Amino acid sequence: MTKTTVRVGQVGAGFIGQMHSLAFNNAGFSQRQPSIAANLVALADRSVEAREAAASRYGWSATYGDWTDVLKQDLGLFINAGPNDLHFDPTIGAAQAGIPVFCEKPLASSAGVAHELWKAVAATGVEHRCAFMHRFIPAVQYARELIASGELGEIRHFRSRFLMDMVGPDGEITWRFDRGRSGAGAIGDLGSHHIDLARFLVGEVTEVSALTQTWTVDPSNRITDVNDDSFIAIGRLANGATASFEASRVAAAHALSGEFEIDGTKGSISWKMERLNELVIRRPGGGPSTQMVTRSGDPLEGFWLPGGVQGSHPVGWNECFAHQAHDMLALAAGTSTGSVAATFEDGYRVAEIVDTIEEAAHERKMLPVVFKS
């Protein structure tokens, strides 16, 4: 059995840079044919400690302090796992060198920058995907199948909640809280995942209204313009369904709680990150029933091990990142048979919705989301 190998370069060896290092390694163990693996060629991070630790743990062949050195290598894929204000230049540089690009979410710190990034990358003709990883959770893909097949009838409501605690133990905060570096706070960091989910599962967001709140102050006084700690938005989707999105990064008791519910005329579904293999399904006249999305024939079943007489087993966040990595490797190698990943156009559209939510909260109005082509 021959295995195609893609030479990968990456910027960022922080939290998510480590996750991608792990996931792109793991993707090579998928049972999917044609078999495809990542060769982790070059990693850049300005922190010597971070890049050396990642290289020794995950097997990166070479490390650099400057991302431009990564782009000088012979690469088949570039991963941008840097902070939001580092998404633009390295990603465009890679695409203009003819390298397919995979960029973290949010695509940029504002809709204007995201639009410019999408257009510049699209003009090069390379494959481009944005890391909305929920699309690679088997239960989420199953939810999408149920909706697309009409099993739930016409969709009337989407609602979601994403709660975390992102303030350090002594109140210290990171670049994510800095409007100048990150753009929006909880809306862009957490809400963007669920905004993309609403679009992926039901349809485009057409209008929004919102409340935002900020409590956090930087104890060191270095970050003076702290972005939103939490938001609640209501909106409408293209099919007329109502939508609600709530997220907070200061919900102290929540390590990570993410959930969505969707109601249709024939059925309802609900899902929680903490029980990510399960989809709860309700039908009129009946109570909730829990469906484990691990059965033979379910989305991504057999990805790791053959399903069947030995049963099918649950997956976790780590494996879902590897599903995403495998999808990107196949796109980069030209062996993809269909990708559900978000493109940079999706990344731009989510950024436009994020900015409109901020503006609506500021103006205390319901605002239409106006997308640029």
Ligand SMILES: NC(=O)c1ccc[n+]([C@@H]2O[C@H](COP(=O)([O-])OP(=O)(O)OC[C@H]3O[C@@H](n4cnc5c(N)ncnc54)[C@H](O)[C@@H]3O)[C@@H](O)[C@H]2O)c1
């Ligand atoms: N898809 C997800 O579920 C998910 C989860 C977490 C973070 N993210 C996204 O991933 C991105 C990174 O977040 P993170 O949590 O890993 O941040 P982080 O702060 O943990 O890591 C960022 C890394 O980038 C490095 N860096 C910063 N500026 C640099 C520069 N100019 N050159 C080279 N290296 C530089 C830092 O040294 C750090 O190691 C963000 O866009 C974030 O929104 C996505």
